[in-house]
Amino acid sequence: MTGTARTALWIWLWFIPFSFTGCASLNPFGTPGGDSLEEDEQRLWKTVAEEEKRLDRSGTLYDNPAIVQYVNEVAYRLIPPTMRSGPLTVHVKIVKNPLLNAFAYPNGVIYIHTGILARIENEAQLAILLGHEWTHASHRHAVQAFRSMQRQSAALAAFQVISMPFGIFGSAASALGTVGFVAAVTGYSRANEREADREGLTLAVAAGYAPAEAPRLFEHLKRDLERRKIDEPFFFGTHPRLVERVDSYQEIIRERYAAQSGEIGEDRYRRTMPPLFVDNATTDLAIGRFELAEESLNRVIRQQADHAQALYLLGEVARQRNAEGDPRRSEERYRQAIAANAGYADPHKALGMLLLKRGETRAAETELQEYLRLAPDAPDRAYVEQELRKLSRT
Amino acid sequence: MRRLLVAVLSISILIACAGHQGDWSVVGGPQVIENQGIEVEWPRGWMKFTPANSNEQASKEGWLLTVTRDGVNLQAMTLKKRSLEQGFTNTQKKAAPDISPLDLAELVVDDLRANPYYHDIHVIEHSPTTLDGDPGYKVVIRYRSTAGLHRQAVHYGCLHTGLLYMLSYDAPQRHYYALDLPTFETVKNSLKWKVRELTSS
Amino acid sequence: MTARRLAAAITALILFLPAPLRASELVRAHPDLAAKLPGIKTVVLLPPRISMYEIGAGGTVEAMEDWGTAAQANVSRAFITSPLSVATFRMTEFDEQTLSPTVRETYDETRLLYEVVGDSIKLHTSFDSGPSLFPEKILTFVYSLGSEVQQLAPEADAFLLIEGFDQRSSVGRKVLQAGTTLIAAVLGVIAIPRGGNDLMTVALVEAKTGTILWFYRTTAGYDLRDTSSAAQFAEDVLKALPGHEQQAGVR
Numbered sequence: 001m002t003g004t005a006r007t008a009l010w011i012w013l014w015f016i017p018f019s020f021t022g023c024a025s026l027n028p029f030g031t032p033g034g035d036s037l038e039e040d041e042q043r044l045w046k047t048v049a050e051e052e053k054r055l056d057r058s059g060t061l062y063d064n065p066a067i068v069q070y071v072n073e074v075a076y077r078l079i080p081p082t083m084r085s086g087p088l089t090v091h092v093k094i095v096k097n098p099l100l101n102a103f104a105y106p107n108g109v110i111y112i113h114t115g116i117l118a119r120i121e122n123e124a125q126l127a128i129l130l131g132h133e134w135t136h137a138s139h140r141h142a143v144q145a146f147r148s149m150q151r152q153s154a155a156l157a158a159f160q161v162i163s164m165p166f167g168i169f170g171s172a173a174s175a176l177g178t179v180g181f182v183a184a185v186t187g188y189s190r191a192n193e194r195e196a197d198r199e200g201l202t203l204a205v206a207a208g209y210a211p212a213e214a215p216r217l218f219e220h221l222k223r224d225l226e227r228r229k230i231d232e233p234f235f236f237g238t239h240p241r242l243v244e245r246v247d248s249y250q251e252i253i254r255e256r257y258a259a260q261s262g263e264i265g266e267d268r269y270r271r272t273m274p275p276l277f278v279d280n281a282t283t284d285l286a287i288g289r290f291e292l293a294e295e296s297l298n299r300v301i302r303q304q305a306d307h308a309q310a311l312y313l314l315g316e317v318a319r320q321r322n323a324e325g326d327p328r329r330s331e332e333r334y335r336q337a338i339a340a341n342a343g344y345a346d347p348h349k350a351l352g353m354l355l356l357k358r359g360e361t362r363a364a365e366t367e368l369q370e371y372l373r374l375a376p377d378a379p380d381r382a383y384v385e386q387e388l389r390k391l392s393r394t
Numbered sequence: 395m396r397r398l399l400v401a402v403l404s405i406s407i408l409i410a411c412a413g414h415q416g417d418w419s420v421v422g423g424p425q426v427i428e429n430q431g432i433e434v435e436w437p438r439g440w441m442k443f444t445p446a447n448s449n450e451q452a453s454k455e456g457w458l459l460t461v462t463r464d465g466v467n468l469q470a471m472t473l474k475k476r477s478l479e480q481g482f483t484n485t486q487k488k489a490a491p492d493i494s495p496l497d498l499a500e501l502v503v504d505d506l507r508a509n510p511y512y513h514d515i516h517v518i519e520h521s522p523t524t525l526d527g528d529p530g531y532k533v534v535i536r537y538r539s540t541a542g543l544h545r546q547a548v549h550y551g552c553l554h555t556g557l558l559y560m561l562s563y564d565a566p567q568r569h570y571y572a573l574d575l576p577t578f579e580t581v582k583n584s585l586k587w588k589v590r591e592l593t594s595s
Numbered sequence: 596m597t598a599r600r601l602a603a604a605i606t607a608l609i610l611f612l613p614a615p616l617r618a619s620e621l622v623r624a625h626p627d628l629a630a631k632l633p634g635i636k637t638v639v640l641l642p643p644r645i646s647m648y649e650i651g652a653g654g655t656v657e658a659m660e661d662w663g664t665a666a667q668a669n670v671s672r673a674f675i676t677s678p679l680s681v682a683t684f685r686m687t688e689f690d691e692q693t694l695s696p697t698v699r700e701t702y703d704e705t706r707l708l709y710e711v712v713g714d715s716i717k718l719h720t721s722f723d724s725g726p727s728l729f730p731e732k733i734l735t736f737v738y739s740l741g742s743e744v745q746q747l748a749p750e751a752d753a754f755l756l757i758e759g760f761d762q763r764s765s766v767g768r769k770v771l772q773a774g775t776t777l778i779a780a781v782l783g784v785i786a787i788p789r790g791g792n793d794l795m796t797v798a799l800v801e802a803k804t805g806t807i808l809w810f811y812r813t814t815a816g817y818d819l820r821d822t823s824s825a826a827q828f829a830e831d832v833l834k835a836l837p838g839h840e841q842q843a844g845v846r
Contacts, residue, residue: 043661382520
């Protein structure tokens with residue numbers, strides 16, 4: 001080593017202690033001495049409050065009151081009474097986004113996408129997912145991650161990403177703040193995630209839910225991704241992370257809940273969620289994810305066979321997919337939708353256009369006129385009138 | 395005011411992108427867009443951004459140019475042209491070569507609905523129109539940006555010589571949208587196909 | 596010490612100069628500013644929006660809400676009480692806490708619109724924008740927030756909007772960067788210390804039309820957590836406003 005290099009090394013070593021912050025251990029909220037916030041944590045919470053304000057203002061929140069209330073009731077049932085009065089807020093917000101995602105801010109507020117709610121099969125699975133997210137907040141995983149990152153400047157590049165090349169809806173990740181980005185996209189350390197699995201499941205079981213639903217949920221999501229042959233950008237949309245969850249939950253169940261049964265709450269979930277299934281299917285349909293849209297809509301039909309909007313949208317799935325047998329299926333669905341609710345305008349137009357393409361002009365005319373009668377202010381009125389004018393000339 | 399920082403950073407990125415991935419120039423008067431078979435008269439004194447050939451995103455979207463007076467977030471008239479095989483930016487659905495203007499318009503709306511930066515989309519108008527004689531669509535939407543700002547946009551489009559041409563105007567709803575809408579309509583009416591002439595000559 | 600090392604040391608010294616000595620300013624005025632200024636008596640100051648960040652030793656950027664709150668309060672006070680503003684206008688503070696739902700909506704939309712308008716001004720009317728400079732916008736600086744702004748305060752002749760951010764290096768980062776620079780000097784290379792960025796914008800907006808009459812941008816690096824620095828900022832802004840002396844004379 002040359003003299004110059006030795007001098008440089010000496011200076012560097014002298015400065016190193018100034019660059020690192022300490023890392024005191026953190027007790028979970030609700031435990032003795034665990035309810036006070038350290039200075040950096042207080043700042044983190046203030047940052048989070050800003051991120052939340054931005055998300056809430058952005059028009060991305062799903063606002064069906066009955067569904068929002070239901071999801072929050074499940075969360076409330078999950079959280080022990082001792083924790084409800086602590087510094088954390090028990091509040092679940094739903095985000096209009098068809099991708100698989102749920103994440104918690106360090107203050108306890110949980111954001112969950114319509115996409116994952118549309119894939120969840122029952123209330124127990126919802127409770128288990130909420131329990132996992134709540135544990136990230138109650139066990140202060142965010143502040144641990146921040147402290148760790150402050151010591152690893154190399155991790156910073158991933159931490160300060162402004163935009164990401166994830167394409168459809170994945171780019172919504174870039175709209176999250178820094179804290180939300182870590183929580184929703186990168187996830188926490190493997191140890192933290194396993195802790196969230198374990199403690200979250202403890203909460204769900206204590207609330208009376210069946211632990212066996214935990215691996216089923218993630219196995220279901222994993223199969224879903226495998227079938228679509230594509231990973232999504234968020235934590236719960238990546239195959240390796242789902243495999244980890246399945247393995248982790250199976251191990252926890254083997255160790256602690258081998259003979260434990262519990263409530264599944266499939267009926268309650270299916271009874272409450274259809275409006276969300278329909279709304280999420282509408283977005284999936286716009287994106288062109290026909291199979292996902294069809295699955296969600298069929299869940300609605302299984303629950304309520306005369307759900308006019310779901311029937312109409314199933315007709316749209318068939319029409320737009322246009323696979324073998326789809327034209328017949330779409331007509332059938334439109335007619336079922338009209339039978340379910342004759343005052344619902346959209347299937348009349350869809351059926352009219354379908355009949356028009358098939359050359360059944362008189363029947364088409366009747367349906368299109370009915371559409372305009374039912375929806376006089378329809379934004380596409382000019383199109384329909386144009387078609388009717390053409391028909392009147394034939 | 396984290397949004398401000400993000401906005402500034404985004405703008406910095408935009409500057410960086412603009413610097414390397416396209417050029418700004420002053421426009422005015424009739425302009426035949428080279429090799430694109432189209433002539434449009436842009437408002438005099440406005441600024442035109444032309445993406446560089448190396449701009450992959452622009453090529454993917456068929457983005458030919460954007461014209462603005464005050465800045466692209468305040469009014470943007472954008473011209474795109476692409477083959478149907480290229481598909482759309484956000485929706486995975488494809489258009490068949492014999493697609494009707496109505497179905498084409500529905501795909502355009504789906505593409506907007508599948509855009510995560512467009513929130514609370516309301517279709518205000520969805521009507522047939524012509525672009526230099528070719529049957530096409532007009533879609534007017536109102537939406538909110540990710541930040542929450544109310545915006546409004548008009549999208550014209552049609553199939554011409556088997557290619558999809560799209561001309562749009564997007565502006566904040568307050569003050570800006572109405573201000574330059576007549577100018578945009580003039581631009582739309584100035585559009586002329588050159589491919590027909592080239593083909594026939 | 597070789598010339599190379601000397602150059603490196605001098606570079607390091609220059610780069611450690613206080614930010615105000617490296618500042619850049621941008622001032623833009625609407626063509627009718629001079630004609631309109633005499634009619635502006637009552638100015639309503641919208642709550643300043645100032646974000647402050649601390650850059651940690653490792654380069655992490657952390658939002659410091661307390662600093663931002665202090666900076667906003669200091670800047671408000673500085674503008675309201677500045678002798679220049681007192682002599683020139685009746686300046687009042689806008690209370691964003693007690694708005695009716697309709698006014699709240701107008702207010703939120705105004706702030707959102709100002710963000711995109713401000714971005715366009717910074718990007719297209721600044722000579723350091725390079726190829727993004729719009730020459731026409733410098734000759735004819737016309738931007739607006741829409742006549743709806745009057746609904747915020749019917750008594751206002753104009754509104755003052757102040758927004759910005761400031762990234763400050765933590766003590767650990769300063770020490771580490773000083774160390775890095777010294778090491779570089781010893782090794783004879785130039786290390787550019789990466790400090791934080793800062794940017795403040797101020798806009799005077801005509802209430803009746805929403806027209807931005809005057810726009811000011813600075814990167815002078817004021818520490819707005821400090822009341823005297825905030826007072827200096829207010830004084831520099833108001834001094835830069837054309838015709839403020841005449842205005843003061845009129846009243």
